[in-house]
Amino acid sequence: MTKHILEMRKITKAFPGVKALSDVELSVIDGEIHGICGENGAGKSTLMKVLSGVYPYGTYEGDIVYDGEIQKFHSIPDSESKGIVIIHQELALIPYLSVAENIFLGNERRGKNGMIDWNQTNHEAMKLLKQVGLDENPITPVMQLGVGKQQLVEIAKALSKDVRLLILDEPTAALNDDDSEHLLSLLRTLKSRGITSIMISHKLNEIAEVCDRTTIIRDGHTIETLDIADEPGIQDRIIRGMVGRDLTSRYPSREHVVGEEVLRVEDWTVYHPTQPGRIVVDKASFNVRKGEVVGIAGVMGAGRTELAMSLFGRAYGRDITGSIYMHGEEIQVRDVSEAIRHGLAYATEDRKRYGLNLIDDVRRNISAAALFKLSKRGWVDQNKEIKVAEEYRGSMNIKTPTVMQTVGNLSGGNQQKVVLSKWIYSDAEVLILDEPTRGIDVGAKYEIYTIINRLVAAGKAVIIISSELPELLGTCDRIYTLAFGVVTGEVPVKDATQEKLMTLMTQEKTKDREVRA
Amino acid sequence: MTGTANLRELLTRNMRTSGIYIAFVAIVALFAFLTGGTLLSPGNVTNIVLQYSYILILAIGMVMVIIAGHIDLSVGSVVAVTGAISAVLVIKNGMPWWVGILAALGAGVLIGAWQGFWVAFVGIPAFITTLAGMLLFRGLTLLVLNNISLSPFPAEYQKIAGGFQNGLFGGPGYDVFTLVVFAVAVAGYAFAAYRTRRARIAYEQPVEAMPLFILKLVAVAAVVMWFAWQLANARGLPNVLIILAVLVMAYTLVTTRTVFGRHVYAIGGNLAAAMLSGVKVRWVNFGVMLNMGILASVAGVVYSSRSNGAQPAAGNMFELDAIAACFIGGAAVTGGVGRVTGAIVGGLIMAIMSNGMQLMGVDQSVQAVVKGLVLLLAVAFDVYNKRRAGAR
Known part of the structure; x- marks a missing residue:
């Protein structure tokens, strides 16, 4: 018989005026990776907050059975003492403190006299970092690490607390593909060491890839728990459960009527605002036409957001050179209000x-x-x-x-x-949308795509920056690839495949090193 | 008519704004009772207006500074230095009274521009800039005055804060002119409220039910006319009240109806989002600090007029009263929230408490303790409200 490490029975949590959870059931088998899917606002995070003691015992109805006993957590330390650790979507690290200090924050390694034993702290931190596959000096300040590495530090912190049930809320939302892949394989490693994980994610391919089972929550109710292995076409199955309907297509179709050129950017070069000499965008050139959706594909750190923000009234970077043409005429864009007056718009990723x-x-x-x-x-x-x-x-x-x-x-x-x-x-005539569907549920995504279609139908030009390649393939007419600040390719969507784009998105890396070395 | 709000909804919907009025009424009632009615006597009502007008003028500027996410610790020193400049010109050098006023206001513009420059264009936090200004302008006050007090001002100058408009229509024992001015003001308010209501209905926005609307107008009219009656029975309409009323109306409009006002709230609410929406953040910050300098100089003129001279220690701690008025009046420490009317009511709460305790003969030390506790409680109430609203 399978042993359940956790059973949440008939959990009901009401806020003034709204019932966030009603009779939610969740059972997690010891040693598995359990996915939780649901639209935004379905109640996933609330459920995890009930589990981790953020909402203390007594403010919800129902029972949490963990290790075969009913638990009454009054606070996060209560649940952590039992080995339940939650890693929130917004990372909770302190940027100015070192990796080791962050790992042992609130759990400091003390020496005999009550003072912190730094040697032991850093030594243990190093061991933990090795376990999560992070090759960094433990005295490095956390702010010097990328988001992906910070996520790993969070997991190392959880391991330092002798975690048995690890809860990850959208762990890969801010990560690029490489970092995501690393994180997912780390979850598998942890699983082989007997650590159970619960993973909340909007990325269904990741759920399908790494989870053993998944529970679907909709509008505060448990819909069903699926065995990933048993279900062919699991992703569509999950979507059906999440939205309660079939999405015939994830991307609404539209007619492609492309007019004359609206915006052209030539030789756009941007330097990093604080690190002298570091080029963030290197001689980028591209154009957009009326009624066209153009994608900019690139991994995190490729300079996508930096390109967009520097164009939008020099809101990023310094020593910016290059020219911008609207309808064939060169324009000067010195600040954001000028950019707006010239018909540019930029919707940020955050x-x-x-x-x-x-x-x-x-x-x-x-x-x-x-x-x-x-x-x-x-x-x-x-x-x-x-x-x-x-x-x-x-x-x-x-x-x-x-x-x-x-x-x-x-x-x-x-x-x-x-x-x-x-x-x-x-x-605006040209709308630059930076990750327009990040952190948005499937139903709302479809609505956003529909709005984009309406915009281009009305003669606007749209630039979409995204790290989700299927999204770009589903919405764009043309896609530029950006790698390390350089535009490495321009592909009409009918010729584009994920593999081809990915090759272009990573190609300059090697070439770049050769040139500069 | 769609979605009519009832009284309870009106009160509970926004405790942050309505709570302050309830607190004000409660404090007035409390001190009226404790002083055996002296608090509300005609002479004392007039006295409160004269005695606290400059704090209220400062609070108007301060609330905008706070909404934008800054703070100004220098206003007390600016009050002192502008008053001193005026006194040196008028009292020492025998210049006409209006030269003193213009010079003080001019100094206010320069001081505001100076602090605005450092805050907006150099990027020094306002806390530091104005902390420096607090010392700087206090020092300049001592220099300008040569460390000695100057007095008295000519009669015209004294009338700015000490004068009254009365007797224009005569009156049997009370001043009819004062009553007429207030009646016109109430009528104007009622008309404006009615027009706003009509416009909201036309745009299908929720409004309070008609009886409630009338009740509100009648209540406002009753309070205002009672206030006018007390003034009319004392010495008439104080000049400084006219200045104050004009400033309150003008700045209420500036904060709620103009693009500039909107940008002040946007910057305080989310600086990055405001910048990326095309708000010229530096110029708005500069404008806010400049405006504070000007209003501080207005307060400087009023204060020097009322105290009939300039003293090296003038305006000491005024900044704290003005800041307290804003926070009691519902402004948020983090910026983005606050209202001119709130700051005025907050200032009046401080004024009533001070005045009431003075009438009761409470010791200065105890007064300070009580005022400190009230400020703390007011902000605690605000924090509690926010937590309750954000409990999800």
């Missing part, structure tokens, strides 16, 4: 940090980039503003009771629709 004023309402976030359209001599016409916001609420299908709702309370997909509304209202 909408919470750079895209939205989360404490303000939907209405004012929509008008933020185009107040000049709503104002005369500096006075804002608030009634018109409300009218505009209402129009976008309707046309973009933003799910909110009123446009006076605080944006921070909306789900990821709806927040992204607010960002898009803002830029559409600014009358």
Whole structure:
């Protein structure tokens, strides 16, 4: 008989006005990797917060049976003392502290006199880093590491707590393919050592690749638990469970009617803002035409976001050279407001940090980039503003009771629709969308693609930056590949395959080294 | 009509803004009771207006600074130095009274631009810039005054803060002019509120139910007219109240209706997002600090007029009263949240408490303890509210 390490029975968690979880069941077999799938807002994170003691015993109904006993966790240290460790989507490392300090934060290795024994700390940290396959000096400050390595430090931290059940919330959301692959294989290694994992992920291919079983949650209910091995076509099966309907296609089709050139960029070169001499974007040239969706493919750190932000009113980088042409005429873009006036728009990859004023309402976030359209001599016409916001609420299908709702309370997909509304209202001709569907559930993704189609149908030009190749293949007309700041290829979508793009995205690496060496 | 809000919804929907009014009424009632009604006597109501006007003027500028995510610790010193400049010109050199005012305001512009330059264009945090300014302008005050107090100002100058508009229409024992001015103001307010309501209905936005709307207007009118009655029964309409009213109205409009005001909130709410939405962050920050300098000089003129001279220690600790007024009035420490009216009510709460305790003969030391605790509680209440709202 299989032994369950964890059973969550009839978990119900209500917040004022909303029931986030109702009678959720989750059982995890000892030693497996268990996936949890669900749309954003389905209740996955809430369930994990109940499990880890963020929501203490008594604030939810139902039982947590762990190791055959009903547990009453009152706080995170309670659950950690039993070997349950959660790694959140937003990493909880302190950038200025070293790797070793971070690993043993709150769990410091003390010597005889109560002082911290640094030799032991660093020595143990080194052993832990070896276990997660990270070759770094433990005294390196965490901020000097990339996101992928930081994720590994988080796991090393979990191992230092003698973890038995490791919970990962969207562990690969911010990672590139290499780092993701490494992380997933690390999970398998941990599994072989008897550590059970629960992995929340939107990336269904990863669930299919690494998990033994997966539980699907929708609207606060458990839908089903599937054995990955038993199901052919598992990804479509999961999607069906998540959205409660079949998505005939993940990408809506559209007619490709491409007009004349709108934007052309030539020899665009950008230097790193703080590290002198480091070239981030190297002589990049590309163009977009009316009614066209152009993709920019590149792994993390290839300079995609840096390219976009430097074009958008020099919001990134220094010593920028190169030329921008709109409709064949060269334009000067010295700051963001000039970029907006020339018809450029840039929707950031991190909408919470750079895209939205989360404490303000939907209405004012929509008008933020185009107040000049709503104002005369500096006075804002608030009634018109409300009218505009209402129009976008309707046309973009933003799910909110009123446009006076605080944006921070909306789900990821709806927040992204607010960002898009803002830029559409600014009358942009060229919209640069940086990871437009990151952290958004499948249903909302489809809506975003539909909006993109509507934009190009109306004669706009769209540039999509994405690390998800299927997304680029499904939405674009042409795809540029970017590697180490250099445009390495331009491929019409009908000739493009994931393999071909991936080759171009990694090719310059070797060439680059040869040239510079 | 869609979605009509009822009274309870109106109060609970935003405890952050409505809580302050409830607290204000409670504190007025408490001190009116403790002082046996003296607090609300005509003479004392007039006195409160005269005594705290400069703090309220500072609070108007300060709330914008705080909304933008900064702080200004120098305003007390700026009040002192601008008042001193005015006093040196008018009292020592015998210049006309208006030259003193213009010079003080001019100094305010320069000081604001100076601090704005360091904050906005060099990127020194406002806390540091204005901490330096606090010392700098205090030092300049001592230099300008040669370390001695100057007084008295000519009668015209004294009237800025000490004068009254009254007797224009005569009156049987009370000033009819004051009542008329207030009546016109109330009518104007009612008209504006009605127009806003009509516009909101036209755009299908939720509004409060008609009886509630009328009740609100009647309540506001009653309080304002009672206030006017007390003033009319004392010495008429204080000049400084006119200055204050104009500033409150102007800055309420600036913060809520203009692009500049909107950008101030955007910067405080999310600096990066504001920058990427095309807000000229540096110029907005510069404008906010410049404006604070100007309002501090207005307060400097009012204060020097009221104290009828300039003293080396003038304006000491004013910055703390102004900052406290903003936070009691619901501004957020992290920026992006706050209102001019909130800061004014916050300032009035401080004023009523000080005045009430003075009337009761409470010791200075105890007054300071009570005011400190009230500030702490007000912000604790705000934090509690935020946590409750964000409990998800």
